[in-house]
Amino acid sequence: MPRKMTRAKAHDLFARLAAAAPEPQTELHFTNPFTLVVAVALSAQATDEGVNKATKPLFTVADTPEAMAALGVERLGDYIKTIGLWRNKAKNVIALSQMLLDEFDGKVPETREALERLPGVGRKTANVVLNVAFGQPTIAVDTHIFRVGNRTGLAPGKTPLDVELGLEKIIPDDFILHAHHWLILHGRYVCKARRPECWRCALVDLCGFKDKVMSPDKPKAKKTAKAKKTPAKPTKKLAATPKLRAATRKKAAS
Numbered sequence: 001m002p003r004k005m006t007r008a009k010a011h012d013l014f015a016r017l018a019a020a021a022p023e024p025q026t027e028l029h030f031t032n033p034f035t036l037v038v039a040v041a042l043s044a045q046a047t048d049e050g051v052n053k054a055t056k057p058l059f060t061v062a063d064t065p066e067a068m069a070a071l072g073v074e075r076l077g078d079y080i081k082t083i084g085l086w087r088n089k090a091k092n093v094i095a096l097s098q099m100l101l102d103e104f105d106g107k108v109p110e111t112r113e114a115l116e117r118l119p120g121v122g123r124k125t126a127n128v129v130l131n132v133a134f135g136q137p138t139i140a141v142d143t144h145i146f147r148v149g150n151r152t153g154l155a156p157g158k159t160p161l162d163v164e165l166g167l168e169k170i171i172p173d174d175f176i177l178h179a180h181h182w183l184i185l186h187g188r189y190v191c192k193a194r195r196p197e198c199w200r201c202a203l204v205d206l207c208g209f210k211d212k213v214m215s216p217d218k219p220k221a222k223k224t225a226k227a228k229k230t231p232a233k234p235t236k237k238l239a240a241t242p243k244l245r246a247a248t249r250k251k252a253a254s
C-alpha cells in the first residue's frame with residue numbers, strides 16, 4: 001500500500017483534475033431526481049452506456065414513480081433485459097417507486113438514511129443521488145474511486161467505506177462537490193484497472209503507486225527456450241520369423 005498522500009499534494013491533485021474538467025458530469029442519462037435514482041440502481045455491475053441505451057425508451061414512458069409503478073415488473077423487464085441482473089433490478093425499481101408513492105409523497109428524499117430505505121438503494125447509490133441531484137458534498141465510492149484512492153495514496157483503505165471516510169478527510173473543501181466525478185473519470189480513462197496509463201497521467205509526480213506503467217508499449221512476451229531436439233528412436237529390426245529364415249536359407253543354397 002502506498003504512503004498516505006499529504007494535504008498539500010492532495011490539493012495539487014484536485015487542482016489539476018479541476019483544471020482539466022471544470023464541470024464534470026455523470027455519464028448516466030437522467031431527467032429528474034427519480035430517473036437518476038432508477039439509472040443509478042440499474043447501473044450496478046453494468047456499464048453507463050448499457051444503462052443509457054435501456055433507459056432512453058424507458059424514461060419516455062415512465063419518468064415518475066406513478067408511471068413506473070403502473071408499468072409493473074414484467075413490462076419494466078422488457079425495457080431492461082439487456083442489463084445484468086435485470087430481474088432483481090426490475091423488482092427493486094417497482095418496489096422503490098411504490099415506496100416513494102406510499103411514504104414520500106412521490107418525491108425522492110434528500111437524506112442518506114431515507115434514500116437507503118428504498119429497495120435496491122445502498123450507500124453508494126444514495127451518495128450519487130445526494131451529490132448529483134441535490135448538490136451535497138458526498139463521495140460515492142465505486143470500483144474506480146476505490147482503486148484510485150488506494151493506488152495514489154489519497155485515501156488507502158480496505159473497504160469502500162474506509163476509502164470514502166478517508167477521502168472526506170483529505171479532499172479540500174473547494175473541491176469536494178465534484179471530487180467523486182473527477183476520480184471516477186480519472187479511474188475510468190487513465191488509471192485503468194489492468195494497466196494504468198501512468199505515462200500520460202497528469203498526477204504522476206504526486207501519485208504514490210509503486211508499479212507505475214511508464215510506457216504505452218506492452219511488455220513483450222518472454223521467449224521460451226527452444227525445445228531440445230530429441231534424437232529419433234532407432235527403429236527396431238523386425239525379428240525374422242521361422243518361415244522367413246527358411247526361405248532365406250533356401251535362396252542361399254540355390
Ligand code: SF4
Pocket residue numbers: 151152190191192196197198201202203204207208209212213
Ligand atoms: S500515475 Fe498511474 S497509478 Fe498513479 S494515478 Fe496516474 S495512472 Fe494511476
